[in-house]
Amino acid sequence: MFVLFLLYCYLSRAVYCVIGHCDPDENHPEIADKIDDYLWLKLRQVQTDNDDQHNQDNFTLKKLQCLLYEDFGENYFSGYQQPFLYFQVLILTAQFEAAIEFISRIDKLLCHAVHVALVLYESNMLLLPQTNQAQLLTTDSSDDGCMRRLNFARLITLYTRKFESTDAREALQYFYFLRDLKTAQGENFFMSCVSELVLDTREFEMLLGKIERDGTKRPGAIDKFHGDTHKIIDLVAKDTEAKGLFEDAVRLYDLAKKHDKVLELLNKLLSQVVSQASSTQSSRDRLRSLAFGIAERYRAQGAEGNLSNASTFFLLLDLLTFFDCFHDGNMDEALTVIKQLQLLPLAENAVETKVMAFRHYNDEVRRCLPDILLATMNILHSQYKNAKTTTSQSPYSGWTGRGEDGGKETYLNYIRGQAKALIMFAGMLPYRLPGDTNARLVQIEVLMN
Incomplete structure (x- = not known):
């Protein structure tokens, strides 16, 4: 009977504390011996900002969050031995950012961290830092209590780095969630990630598409994500050009319908090899094939470009023919070409x-x-x-003198x-x-x- 009386007393006190929102420092270990019971009691004692908001002794959600995250912490809850328990504690007290960051540090749980973050991000329930250059979990001076901010973009790129080189299409799926974020340079984060992915994997056609000989575009993986793919391709082309990959940049600018840029780059490339002798699989042979294919298509379908760049381009193509004849020993034909030019x-x-x-x-x-x-x-x-x-006169065919x-x-x-x-x-x-x-x-x- 005495035991029952004590239990009744403990229960009565706990009920009083819950109803009266008092004695928040009392943990009631006699009845709250499990984490679920403990959290229920503490959450029931939480007072909202509207409840006597000027009273500094109020037990608020922020105080509970600080108690669990800072005072107790992951060591108290044996976080690495019982990761889901500590994750549950943080999630149930609305510390989503800290919960995600914690399980992301456990390699086998990183995928779960990412997918929980995706759901919360799409539901507008995550606090994000002011810049995407921040650490994975940060605090802001403007925040109160134990509020944390999660670098969502960093979390996604940290995860995709594991497989983007072998499964670029899968990485693209995750990058699409970053479409509303900006890089430090003010660029669209999705577009920036796509550019980096293309340059790292060199899967140009699979990711971005390809222009066929008849001028039609074969869709790439990005076409199902983004309506205006030309902006993405243009950004990738600029990044490719900046890295000195000019042949790839030509194809990308062509894909983005930046015809003038295509001609400008081809002119620079052709001028470096135009006088060389042709050989199989040489850079000259590769550029010649690319340039003549583009020229044929631009002639048939038209191209928007600077007249000076266009005239230079077609002149360089004729000079390719001239040097082909010269190196092949077709001197009469070569002289005919140079005279016509x-x-x-x-x-x-x-x-x-x-x-x-x-x-x-x-x-x-x-x-x-x-x-x-x-x-x-x-x-x-x-x-x-x-x-x-x-012994006999054998003049060049263009000469008419006597x-x-x-x-x-x-x-x-x-x-x-x-x-x-x-x-x-x-x-x-x-x-x-x-x-x-x-x-x-x-x-x-x-x-x-």
Whole structure:
């Protein structure tokens, strides 16, 4: 009977404390010997801000949160031995951010932390830091009590880092939840993560899509997440360009329909390889295939771009053909191409006009000029040697001159005149040629005199 009397007393006192919201420091261990009972009693004693809000002795939710998180803490609850118990304590006292951060530190529970965070974030129940550069769990000077802020973006990227290189599509699913957040630079966090993912995995076509030969776009994985995919692709293209991956940037700008940027980058790339001999799987061969494919599509479907960039682009394509003929030994065909381009003077009376016209060419074309001059001079020398050694006149097909000797000597003089025009042109250019270019041009010309 005495035991029952004591139990009745303990229960009566507990009920009184619950109803009267008093004695919050009393834990009632006689009846609240389990964490569920303890939390129920404490939560029932919590007073809202409207209950005599000027009384400093009120037992508020903030005080309960501080008691459990700071005074007791994870060591008291044997957090790492009983992670779900401590997680339950924090969740039931509305400390969602601290609860998520705690189980995220346990590797096998990280996925659970992420998925709980996703639900709470989508329900607008998470406090986030002012910047996404913050630590995973932080406090803010403007917050009261034991309020914590969870860096949701950092949590997601921490989790996806485990599998993004092997399962980019899955990582993309998680990144989509970051679409309303901003990076420190003010960029959309989802777009920034997509850009980083594409650059790390190099899964350009799978993630972003591809432009087919007929101009239609094959959808990528991002197309189902975002209506305006061009903005994402444009951002990835800029990041790719900034990292020096210019060929990839060309394809991405093409995908984003930034035609002028495509031409600008291709011009820079082509000018570096245009004079090289073609070889299988070389960068020149790869760029040639890319450039001709784009040119064919832009001609057929039209392209929005700067007229100067477009004219330079198509001129560089013609110069690719010229050097292909030159390196293959098709000298007559190469000379036909260079004459049709009207880039160089092949007569002394055209030198001044061509020098004036040269001022209007872009740097990409000017950069190729030394190699064009030397190749053309070598072609003339080849034509000269062939004409010199043959017993019959065998003039270049574009020449229509005649002479008293049947045309041979006149034809040789015609070639010398073309070579002299190139020497004059090189000397009058308002552009500094490499030191040995003029010397080599003169040496070749001397061989024809």
